[in-house]
Amino acid sequence: MRNRVEWRDARVAEVRQIAEDVRQISFAVDGAVPRFDPGSHSNFRVEIEGEAATRTYTVIPAPVGQIAVAVKLHPQSRGGSRYMWGLEAGDAVRLTLPENRFELSWRAEHYLLLAGGIGITPIYGMARALAARGASVRLVYGARSRGLMAFTEELQSLLGDRLILRDNAQGQHVDLEAEFAALPANAECYLCGPIGMLEAAKRAWAESGRPVSRLRYEVFGDSGLFAEKPFTVEVLNRGVTVPVRSDQSLLDALSAAGVEMISDCRRGECGLCAVRVLDRDGQLDHRDVFFSDEEKAEGQRMCACVSRLSEGHAVIDVGYRA
Ligand code: FES
Known part of the structure; x- marks a missing residue:
């Protein structure tokens, strides 16, 4: 295990429903919370069927001294999202300070951000950070329906027509080939979504002839080809x-x-x-x-x-x- 992981006590400060199947949960953390970059994540001690387990969630921008996550309730989850959805204001939790393995490079001339479903969580933080620095950025966000999309109002006011929403229920999908073809030469793409979206993006990126290092991604581990069975x-x-x-x-x-x-x-x-x-x-x-x-x-x-x-x-x- 990583030695630098630092566990802290925290209490639930607020729970907010931000999409049909997504809740934003904010935690007031004991002690100082160091500044963290978009794309960072924290581990949480959860309890599943009476057993202790650890689950990891991307952290989203939060007030000083707090850590916040956006959790999708997954009907076939391994129990982590059910536990997180059961939390109420005042509940005590154990969590780790955020660390980052999905970092923005800050070197690109243009950034294409791609989010699929709950993959919006790191992408949302990146969009805010890039917009705050005046960077050239476009965000394409796809989900099974409009009601399942989180943060859309804030992103809309932040990005205007640089935010593209793709509602699968309306027959809209992310056109990876077209998105990549429209990018300037030294653009970077950051993607978070289900494994099928990632595999398609990796293929389209390779076919576009762009450097592998300029496609960066993270995938959420509950998105497989088969439903979970014992x-x-x-x-x-x-x-x-x-x-x-x-x-x-x-x-x-x-x-x-x-x-x-x-x-x-x-x-x-x-x-x-x-x-x-x-x-x-x-x-x-x-x-x-x-x-x-x-x-x-x-x-x-x-x-x-x-x-x-x-x-x-x-x-x-x-x-x-x-
Ligand atoms: S613990 Fe890192 S891949 Fe499983």
Whole structure:
């Protein structure tokens, strides 16, 4: 685990509904809260079916001394969003001070921000920061319906016609090829959305011939190809078979069963929690951004923090580390 992670006590200061399935929750934190950049996130201690777990949420701009997050209630969530939605003003929580792995470079001539669904959370902070500095920025925000979009009024007044809303229910979608084709040569794109949107963007970006380093992204780990179902894993050389609930990550299930694991980001980014898959009768639902498309297609490794089996049973080796 990261040594610099600093846990703090906090209390819920305010809960606000900001879209049909999104609540903004603000926390008054004990002690000083250092300034944090857009794209930062905090970990929260949550309780799921009586068990302690950790969930990570992007932090959004907040008053001094506070940390705020916007949480989508996911009907098939592993329990984290249900817990967060149950919080009320005055409730005590434990959280970490924000840290950032999705940073703005501040070097581009133009910024294209792309958000899909709850992926708006880091993008919202970036849009505010870029607009405050007078940067050239365009934000394209797609969601299944208008009512599911958060922060739209504020973004509208901030960006005017540089904000493009794409309402899927109205047949509107983000035209990645057109967006990339319209960019000046040294533009950068920052994307946060479901894994399908990210994969399409990576392909379109590569086809546009632009440098890979200028597409930066983050994906939310609950967006897979399959709905979450329970599955089991037999752990090589450990003599245990571990059931994984639909509302539980493989990493949490292994840890709860006493299988020693290492992890860091818990967002499918660092690869520390990777396990080797030796045999399986279900499909691998890769939800990480650590492994390449080729590695995912090989189907031999998966990030236990976010990726899972569609159902069925697998034999895994947790001793494996690249
Ligand atoms: S802990 Fe970082 S990828 Fe799983």
